[in-house]
Amino acid sequence: MLLRNLRRYSTTSRLTKEEVKALLKSTHWSIESLTASNQTGTDAIKPKTLSKMLKLSGFQESVSKEREQVLINSLRTQMGFINHLYDNQSDALAQTDEPLHSFRLLVSDHQPGSPLTLNDIKDQIKNQVPDSTKGETQEWGATHNSKSNIEGSKIDDEYFTVKPFSNEETK
């Protein structure tokens, strides 16, 4: 509802300061109400789902029972919040299992720009200049701040090193 109001207001320039203040003063929702635990419709998050989520996120899959329950509760809360976002928004934010082909944050993608010709592409190629503020001119050393070396090797400071997971290190 709030989203709709905001959208309506944002398209007009006639909004007065007082109206904005009044809008912000009135309470439409609270975070607590949207993140209340055990939201309906969130039962789908089972230990198997959590295990898959951990794997996909690159985290360790084996967690204690207590930790597992904490994470499931957290995911349920998040799902509850997301479900709220879709409440009464079916016209604007259609909930769908289809991939988000057209979900774009970039404004330019929604405006018909002038399509690129071959000459445009050639001009762009000609005008490319590496930017030192982006590290493109190689004055920085990607691994210069590295402290971790493998014993006995002469070339380790040239590489990023990923060490195998050790239980000792987590204690």
Place this chain on the structure above:
Amino acid sequence: MTLLRNFATSTSVRATFRPLPEYQLKCGLELHTQLKTKYKLFSLTPTSVINSKPNSKVSYFDSGLPGTQPKLNPEALLLALKTAVALNCDIARISSFDRKHYFYPDQPLGYQITQFYKPIATGGELILKEPLDDIGLADNSVKSKRIRIQQIQIEQDTGRSIYRKDGSISVDLNRSNTPLIELVTLPDFENIYQVRSFIKKYQQLVRYLGICTGDLETGAIRVDVNVSINNGERVEIKNLRNTTDIVQAIEYEYFRQVGLIKNGTPIQSQETRGWDGVQTNARRSKENAVDYRYFPDSELPHIQLSSNISEEIKNELPKLPSEIAMELLEPPFKLELKHIRYLIDNKVLLDYYMELHSILTHDHKLEGKFAGNWLFNNLLSSFKKARLEITSNLNLVPVKQLSELVVGVVSGRVSKGNGKSILQSAIEGKQPIDKSISSLSTSSQATASSIVLSHSQEEELCSHIINTNPETVEKIKSGKVGSIKYLIGMAMKQSSGKASSKNLEQIFKNLLNIK
């Protein structure tokens, strides 16, 4: 099972392998091609070359530092478009980038930027044609094979992981964010000959157009294959480093699947297998397939292209290697297949040959065969003898000067032997070819006569050779006419190449009364 065992121990490529008629092979390919751009795909970091110091070609974006954003390198776009046009693909007016998520140390962003939903090009084809390409079909009346292309997408390469003995992984991000195109074919291949021909032809095309170095060994092109039998379940094979790997893996996988079908064992659905040099090994099945959670990359704008971009690029592309090869097979060139393949793989030499051919045939009205003969028989062997790489040293023998030398030899002003010596001296840096030629053209008749024997000198020489080789002469008179070549060889040797072998042959025939 015996089939399998036999195959597992085989290490050489068996060119005779053909699928069994009752078990029809179907193959598709996925080719990853590194684009030869100056900068990386989404940053202006110079692309890495072989022997670059590890992690020396890495910008903040390439190493996945937070706060950095991608920006498309238009040169990568142009090379992808050139490939698509050369393969007759339909270019998408609007295409976009997506994120493919998986965690790996050599992928610092945690996802690969690729084109999943809207690739840059779809459709297209590469046509294999006999005799240039081996399509390996028993039916000789079929002379071509069309391999359809499903799509081409632009994407990033990953970094490189080196696995150490202590279990750690050293990561080099030089390759990270290098531009790639992924080309996916439909499963149109019926045998390994077609697979091999396709890969060769594709390598040739991308090299010729300057899109990629085209090498499988350095990983500039990487190939995955999928194999199925009788339209059954498809198995994908990854980690194939060269053509031998590809051919052997397909053969192995074919016989593995035939064995399973014979035993009534179902082929696993959507299985991914690896190749270890001897056999294919199970890696992933449908059950534990990776969920890549593709979604559109919100930091990269769509690529919007003008409607006539294909036409614009087509107009600028040079004649493609397959067209040139077909022309070289026919008159006035009529080159051998091996020579055509050599020239197509060496564009500098191809241009050199075409210019030499044009000068000899148009300016001097000579037969075109002299261009091929001199290039393949004399020029290449002289460079080989001097142990010099030919393409980067062709300035030692400018094409105009070689053509003058050829004209001199064909007209008889310079003997063949002397012509070869002049060429060798030029290549070895002893005497520039233009000096040798100008001394020939300005020298007196006396000097010229010292280079080529006169007719009477040649007759005198032949008489001497006949007198000193009575046994050979007897052989020739008794009917072994071919032995005359021995006499010609002796005379050429004694004249130090100053005689004309053609003249000598005629003189010997006259003196020995042979028709």
